[in-house]
Amino acid sequence: MRSRWEAHRPFGMSIAEKRLNIAGEASAEMAHALYEAAQDARDRAVPRDLTAAAFFDVDNTMVAGASSIHFIRGLAARDYISVRDMAGAGWTQLKFRITGKENSRDVASGKEKALSFIAGRSTAEFTQLGEEIYDELIADKIWPGTRALAQMHLDAGQQVWLVTATPVELAQVIAKRLGLTGALGTVLESKDGKFTGRLVGDLLHGRGKAHAIRGLAAREGLNLRRCTAYSDSFNDLPMLTAVGTAVAINPDSDLRVVARDRSWEIRDFRTGRKAAKVGIPTALALGALGGTVAAIASRRAEQ
Template sequence: MEAVCVSLWRSRGKGQERERRAALAGQASADAAVAMEAAQVATLEQVATVEGPEPPADKAPPPAPPDLTAAAFFDVDNTMMMGASIFHFARGLAARKYFTSSDLAGFAWQQVKFRIGGRENHDGIQTNREAALSFVAGRSVEEMVDVGEEIYDELMADKIWAGTRALAQMHLDAGQRVWLVTATPVELAAIIARRLGLTGALGTVAENVDGVYTGRLVGDLLHGRAKAHAVRALAAREGLNLRRCTAYSDSQNDVPMLSVVGTAVAVNPDSGLREVARARGWEVRDFRTGRKAAKIGVPSVLGAGAVAGAVAAGLAYRRRAA
């Protein structure tokens, strides 16, 4: 009995620590999203001051009045983009010799086995959380953003789901703000959001000091419950009424995020989310075809462990090179 009690106590302690890290990751992501949005607005205002206002387009419809209490939140991987954004990013980094292609292939295969085996658990993610993004330790945020811009053009721009993009535009046309919510590093998520004309992004936050990455995460990966914490935190900062908000995702792992808003939509859902959506009466949108589903292949199975796996590959390369 004593052993059972000790085991339950330890399990409860682990659960509380996971929740604490998830909350910290969510708060950090919301802070980063607000700061990035403010910086973007300031940049646009500065450009407008220098260049003057744009001439009005002929017969352009007037913009919808801002709807300040409603917003939409979109997952990225297999929801907004075919495959996993971090996998495409890792491919681009490998091409630039941040680590090797064989490391990337090994990482991808491990992720295939990991996901097919159905063992995506928080302990595995927790083991790697301090390793995640550590391959950028000592590099500047500016450098990684510049590289991210290039990789988006090379490997991501043509992988956006047109149907999901149209859903995001529907919210924008209604005067609502639209954020991406993803385990992908927040800087990369912000690039994707900006290129799509969205408001901003919530993503995994890597610690930096004076613009240089330390190689540590703030809290944890923005995954699972951390996404729900991030959405709540952003809603509190932006004055959103979550009952008037909508969230979109493909993964059962995002049920916590989908559950905190008034309207949840399953996009290209995995089997688990399809079942949850059916049980809860959520709308389902599927933009895949058999051909496209087969084409995305390995990237489509990369989930929350992707960041940690890509970094593990990068660290392996650095150890061999040392």
């Protein structure tokens, strides 16, 4: 239980706020370093529009469903984690999908479980598995409409970043597969090529995402007023309000209300996902569990 001092500090940030800031700064630093390394290695052309960028949430914005659950399914199928751990994570996600609200105790519990089964694991192995699982379970869950929006920013010469609570190693896999600039994600502490079982700061969530975007903007020379952010969730309001243009993608009920009140673009690709047609957002135009268990059981039966 948090002490009164931890819960509220009238003359400074709370411990939770400090962790979110640390998480955002660590994510921005890693994302920038990986981007610079990729440019050196591939000799990428410099974007034509150097001060504008687009930031996309992942779950239910770029990917149908929760990317973490898709990855967990793949890890469980490879005996990387137990079916029991997978079921627990699935139940937490199910409650979120039904209620539209994130429970802080569920988030904390899920974080502890995730860190416990990843401690001591190889970072290289984790990334390799992420690539396999993306191709197997996530590739066909990308929203065509959202992907088209990201491509418009790329065609305009702008950087395009994913921003997610998913571990940065896995977020980078998604960004790479989609041909995006990179990803801001939760940074898992590692030493000598293995995860320690601790986070750098906290999950990249809520205000942490906004801090990460600001940190990246400072490193890349971006003008946040010329940037665009996309999300489905009211929880991402700090990120959406950190930039000049916000677009609600497949919004939850709370975000839909905010978007309407603030005259933000709303794009919903949930009906007929495979045939979704994308329209250019006005601001952009102007500016230029059962199936999872069965799958695992089937795999084990084949062994």
